[in-house]
Amino acid sequence: MNEIQNRWQAPTPPFFKRLQYAGMMLAAVGGTLLAAPVALPAAIITAAGYAVVAGSVLAAVSQVAKEE
Template sequence: MKGIMERAAAPTPKFFKRLRNIGLVLAAVAASVAAAPVALPAGVIKIAGHLAVAGGVAGAVSQTAVEGE
């Protein structure tokens, strides 16, 4: 079994590269909504928090997927 650092440095399949990028975009959008200089409803802030977590998890899991296993 490969270590986490070796897996993160190994080539990532095309599907997981796309998934990682989508996760990064979700996290960036959530961060911008959470840091908005205007008052937003609590529900919107809560959803932004959930999107940030989901984007971070998607990015982390996608980065550790490797080709050839």
């Protein structure tokens, strides 16, 4: 558990910072579509759910990448 904490606090390489930002944006767009006050087709709702999950995983994995 201590290794994960050390990796989380280590400096993140620039490439992974960009990936992390892209993941957060993907999750935000998916969340916005899921919270839309209008009725959207089922395919868009499904895709938005996948976007939230994929964006969250991308951001989390990019956070634990560290420079050597």
